[in-house]
Amino acid sequence: MQTGLLHLHSFVAYILLAVLVIAIVVNALAGFQGKPYGETNRKLSLYGLIATHLQVLIGLILYFVSPKGMSALSGEAMKVSGIRFYVLEHPLMMILAAILITIGYSKSKKANESKRKFNSMLVYYVIGLIFILSRLPWDAWLG
Ligand code: HEM
Ligand code: HEM
Numbered sequence: 001m002q003t004g005l006l007h008l009h010s011f012v013a014y015i016l017l018a019v020l021v022i023a024i025v026v027n028a029l030a031g032f033q034g035k036p037y038g039e040t041n042r043k044l045s046l047y048g049l050i051a052t053h054l055q056v057l058i059g060l061i062l063y064f065v066s067p068k069g070m071s072a073l074s075g076e077a078m079k080v081s082g083i084r085f086y087v088l089e090h091p092l093m094m095i096l097a098a099i100l101i102t103i104g105y106s107k108s109k110k111a112n113e114s115k116r117k118f119n120s121m122l123v124y125y126v127i128g129l130i131f132i133l134s135r136l137p138w139d140a141w142l143g
Contacts, residue, residue: 002065009058010141016051020101020129023048024122031118042109045121049105052128056098063091090135097131100124 023044030041063069068086077083104124111117 002062002067005058005062005065009055009062012051012055012058013136013141016055017129017132019044019051020048020125020132024125024129027118028122031115031122035114037108037114037117041118041121045105045108045125048125049101052098052101056094059091059094085135085137090137093131093135097128100131101128104128 026044027041030037066086068083069091070087072083073087077087101124104121107120107124108117111120
């Protein structure tokens with residue numbers, strides 16, 4: 001089960017990055033051109049939110065079954081950067097990223113003006129994406 005989950009987590013990571021980048025670029029272009037926040041913009045934000053939530057949920061389950069997750073958690077592990085990465089840094093930053101993206105989605109949904117809808121989505125999604133990029137296991141994933 002761990003192998004299947006890891007493959008899924010690895011695959012959804014590609015989808016998530018693609019969806020977030022497309023949502024950010026399309027909405028940024030529309031926002032800067034002063035266009036109204038339309039149905040496409042709303043849907044792109046929603047797809048970004050769904051992909052993020054799904055990936056965090058898979059990650060949480062993986063954390064309990066992977067030997068690199070909870071079972072590796074110990075005081076000693078904190079001194080070893082390779083172990084600390086999956087035990088603490090990766091999960092923590094990804095959860096924070098998901099919280100930011102959820103806040104951005106929610107603020108954007110509640111705002112009335114198009115300009116505010118674009119701005120709250122963009123600010124939170126961009127910071128969330130930076131958090132994600134900062135703690136991806138690039139070598140294990142692509143190497
Ligand atoms: C770790 C488990 C999860 C947590 C803690 C969580 C949390 C949340 C929260 C707080 C919201 C509210 C956002 C708002 O203010 O509108 C939300 C909305 C949503 N989430 Fe999740 N979620 C989780 C898993 C998932 C999964 C697995 C999916 C689907 C694959 C998903 C899809 C959605 C959708 C579609 C919305 C509603 C968007 C809307 O308001 O139209 N979530 N979630
Ligand atoms: C935006 C959210 C996330 C993204 C984009 C992401 C991405 C990734 C990627 C690309 C890998 C490497 C897969 C591979 O080796 O092929 C990975 C591994 C892992 N992730 Fe995540 N992750 C996210 C959230 C989480 C969360 C919330 C947790 C735990 C609570 C988590 C736990 C893990 C663990 C334990 C591994 C290593 C599993 C192993 O090698 O056995 N991830 N993640």
